[in-house]
Amino acid sequence: MHILLVEDDDRIAAALRPALHRHGMTTTRLARGRGAVDHLADVDVVLLDLGLPDIDGVDVCRAIRAVSEVPVIVVSARGEVDDRILGLHSGADDYLVKPYDIGELVARAHAVHRRHRGPAGSPAGGVVVVDEVSVDLNRHTVTVAGREVTLTRKEFQVLALLASAGGAVCTRSRIVAEVWGRSWPGANRTLDVHVATLRTKLGRPELVQTVRGVGYRLGSPGGTGPGPGAGTPAVG
Ligand code: CA
Numbered sequence: 127m128h129i130l131l132v133e134d135d136d137r138i139a140a141a142l143r144p145a146l147h148r149h150g151m152t153t154t155r156l157a158r159g160r161g162a163v164d165h166l167a168d169v170d171v172v173l174l175d176l177g178l179p180d181i182d183g184v185d186v187c188r189a190i191r192a193v194s195e196v197p198v199i200v201v202s203a204r205g206e207v208d209d210r211i212l213g214l215h216s217g218a219d220d221y222l223v224k225p226y227d228i229g230e231l232v233a234r235a236h237a238v239h240r241r242h243r244g245p246a247g248s249p250a251g252g253v254v255v256v257d258e259v260s261v262d263l264n265r266h267t268v269t270v271a272g273r274e275v276t277l278t279r280k281e282f283q284v285l286a287l288l289a290s291a292g293g294a295v296c297t298r299s300r301i302v303a304e305v306w307g308r309s310w311p312g313a314n315r316t317l318d319v320h321v322a323t324l325r326t327k328l329g330r331p332e333l334v335q336t337v338r339g340v341g342y343r344l345g346s347p348g349g350t351g352p353g354p355g356a357g358t359p360a361v362g
Pocket of ligand 1: 133134135175176177178
């Protein structure tokens with residue numbers, strides 16, 4: 127996987143690049159936002175810092191979206207909530223808050239890359255299994271310990287999105303955007319209701335985990351599910 131790293135902080139770039147290389151990724155680094163759209167050839171995922179010296183990262187994101195569907199993960203400093211929301215509205219696929227964990231970055235990069243390629247490209251043939259819950263992304267069926275569970279279309283779409291993320295966190299805004307197509311006042315409440323129904327129907331209350339203030343992820347109760355490993359260094 128080739129990562130385009132748009133990051134003006136030399137210290138962060140110097141720590142990040144070898145860590146990504148150790149995860150089998152290759153990187154190109156730009157220290158400015160200007161010209162980023164000219165470097166998208168063969169890029170699988172863009173990691174875009176929103177605080178850049180020359181152009182607002184949100185504008186860089188919009189410029190990328192105008193010419194390419196390449197997955198973009200925006201990075202903002204802690205507390206800049208408006209930036210993150212603005213980033214997602216400007217076409218970003220996900221966001222990270224500094225300082226973030228390398229393992230989390232790698233998991234999210236794989237997740238956005240996988241979704242971009244679509245379920246057909248997944249090595250598991252489009253079936254994700256977590257804690258006896260089997261989600262068939264192609265046939266749109268769900269079984270729990272071999273027993274088929276009937277979900278509404280929206281319930282299935284929420285579950286499929288979480289299953290496709292490979293254990294990474296799906297932000298509330300992204301789930302709402304991808305499942306309902308648009309956001310509206312009360313969207314979060316609607317999402318919560320769907321998740322509550324999912325937990326009841328699946329009979330696995332701990333499978334769909336709440337990441338407070340961010341969104342949801344899939345994980346088995348024992349923490350053996352896919353996701354970032356413990357003890358990886360923080361950057362930022
Ligand atoms: Ca910066």
